Amino acid sequence: MPMTAIKASDVDRFIAKPDPAQPIVLVFGPDAGLVRERVDALVRAAVDDPNDPFAFVRIEGEELSANPSRLVEEAHTIPLFGGRRAVLVKAGSRNISSALEPVLAAPSNDCRVIIEAGDLKRNAPLRALCEKAKVAAALPCYEDGERDLARLIDDEMRAANLTIAPDARAALTALLGGDRLASRNEIRKLALYAKDQKTIELADVMAVVADASALALDGVIDAAFAGETRDVETEFGKARAGGSSPAAIVSAAIRQVANLHKMKLAVEGGDSIDFAMKRGAPPVHFSREKMVGAALRAWTPPRLLRAMQQLAEASLDMRRNSALAEAIAQRTLLSLAVSARRRES
Numbered sequence: 001m002p003m004t005a006i007k008a009s010d011v012d013r014f015i016a017k018p019d020p021a022q023p024i025v026l027v028f029g030p031d032a033g034l035v036r037e038r039v040d041a042l043v044r045a046a047v048d049d050p051n052d053p054f055a056f057v058r059i060e061g062e063e064l065s066a067n068p069s070r071l072v073e074e075a076h077t078i079p080l081f082g083g084r085r086a087v088l089v090k091a092g093s094r095n096i097s098s099a100l101e102p103v104l105a106a107p108s109n110d111c112r113v114i115i116e117a118g119d120l121k122r123n124a125p126l127r128a129l130c131e132k133a134k135v136a137a138a139l140p141c142y143e144d145g146e147r148d149l150a151r152l153i154d155d156e157m158r159a160a161n162l163t164i165a166p167d168a169r170a171a172l173t174a175l176l177g178g179d180r181l182a183s184r185n186e187i188r189k190l191a192l193y194a195k196d197q198k199t200i201e202l203a204d205v206m207a208v209v210a211d212a213s214a215l216a217l218d219g220v221i222d223a224a225f226a227g228e229t230r231d232v233e234t235e236f237g238k239a240r241a242g243g244s245s246p247a248a249i250v251s252a253a254i255r256q257v258a259n260l261h262k263m264k265l266a267v268e269g270g271d272s273i274d275f276a277m278k279r280g281a282p283p284v285h286f287s288r289e290k291m292v293g294a295a296l297r298a299w300t301p302p303r304l305l306r307a308m309q310q311l312a313e314a315s316l317d318m319r320r321n322s323a324l325a326e327a328i329a330q331r332t333l334l335s336l337a338v339s340a341r342r343r344e345s
Contacts, residue, residue: 008140011140014137015139018112024104024135024137025115026139029118029140029142031143031179034144043088056085071096078110084110084111085112086114087112089114097129100126100130143177143247144177149177152180153169160188162197162198164199165201168201170313170316174312175255206261217252221253223291224336225256225336225337246325246326246328246330247325247329250315254315257307260292261305263276264300264304267296298341310332
């Protein structure tokens with residue numbers, strides 16, 4: 001039986017025009033937002049009205065594990081008022097292979113079965129079953145790379161009738177990724193913020209996207225910008241042990257450099273360092289005041305902008321060389337720590 005695993009580069013083509021010869025579609029991968037986006041697109045393509053309970057049915061994996069026959073029954077149900085029909089299965093943590101096997105053996109040409117799953121290993125029963133069946137398509141959803149993010153930004157800019165400056169694009173790209181829906185929402189939030197202007201500038205990105213919810217990575221980020229070179233490696237190891245990816249660490253550093261830049265401009269405008277930290281967005285927690293204060297004394301606004309560019313380039317380099325992502329992230333943070341100690345002009 002031919003393999004029907006679809007290459008990641010061909011998934012969008014399938015989503016745009018689903019193959020009727022493959023009525024069963026497994027959508028899976030580590031990017032939950034992208035999985036959800038593609039599932040929604042498949043549902044819209046499969047039925048005229050997703051709100052019609054006779055045309056579109058949702059089934060939880062927990063329910064299928066208790067009642068495996070329900071899937072084949074739903075797949076072969078004829079819509080009460082005619083038209084197209086679709087069934088969405090949210091796989092969850094249960095193995096639903098036994099419920100899927102009879103549907104693969106006798107698929108319905110009038111019903112699209114869409115299975116929404118998380119990150120599945122190559123030997124996971126559900127993935128292996130769909131990849132081996134000629135009537136099924138397995139669509140992997142991996143984290144967006146540089147080209148994917150560029151296309152996403154271009155699409156949203158076009159829809160909002162906006163352009164984006166090169167330095168703003170570089171900073172925005174470095175802050176995105178990991179989850180397609182989260183990335184799209186951040187871009188749309190930025191576009192809404194800049195709706196009365198023609199071009200999005202770096203300051204707009206720093207004001208909107210750079211303030212996205214901060215990650216719990218304060219130790220390594222504060223050590224880097226305060227010039228504590230001896231602590232960077234230790235804190236980096238703690239962040240990694242806590243489950244933070246190299247990409248998440250660098251993205252957190254970009255958010256922090258943007259916040260430092262705004263606070264430093266306030267200091268140069270006459271505010272005290274303490275007052276600038278209290279006015280931060282969000283305000284600096286008292287437990288971090290010593291380290292953030294040291295960073296504000298060590299850096300100037302132009303150097304912080306150069307640090308943002310350095311981090312943005314590191315983020316893109318990590319996407320191009322995923323095997324070296326950890327080394328690139330750690331090296332970049334150490335470089336920033338050394339720069340902070342030198343207090344270069």
